Amino acid sequence: xxxxxxxxxxxxxxxxxxxxxxxxxxxxxxxxxxxxxxxxxxxxxxxxxxxxxxxxxxxxxxxxxxxxxxxxxxxxxxxxxxxxxxxxxxxxx
Numbered sequence: 549x550x551x552x553x554x555x556x557x558x559x560x561x562x563x564x565x566x567x568x569x570x571x572x573x574x575x576x577x578x579x580x581x582x583x584x585x586x587x588x589x590x591x592x593x594x595x596x597x598x599x600x601x602x603x604x605x606x607x608x609x610x611x612x613x614x615x616x617x618x619x620x621x622x623x624x625x626x627x628x629x630x631x632x633x634x635x636x637x638x639x640x641x
Contacts, residue, residue, distance in 0.1 A: 563641050564615070566634075573634050576610050590631040607633070615641045 564572065570590065578585040581597055588597070594604065604627065608619050611633070619640050627633060 564638075566638065569637050569641070570634050572614060573611065573630060573637060576607060576614065577630065577633075580607050580610065588630060590629070590634065592630045593628055611637055617641055 574585050574588045577583070577588050577597065577599070580603065581599065583597070599607070604624070608624060612619050615637060617640050619636060623636055623640070627636065
């Protein structure tokens with residue numbers, strides 16, 4: 549797998565480290581929004597990325613597929629930054 553593909557696959561049997569989850573979330577956002585990963589930091593707000601509710605839903609589906617766990621919709625209403633998504637994935641893996 550090449551680094552340019554921006555794909556990371558989680559091992560469903562082992563919890564991912566915080567660094568691995570941060571990278572996974574940033575890579576997934578970069579790929580989904582066709583952005584450079586360098587432009588996506590933990591404190592980046594969704595408004596800065598022009599990430600709308602449809603993009604967020606698709607992002608969460610992609611992350612669910614990566615971590616092989618379901619993210620419950622009731623946990624997503626207060627998401628505003630990249631770090632919020634990282635915290636959500638950490639809790640759900």
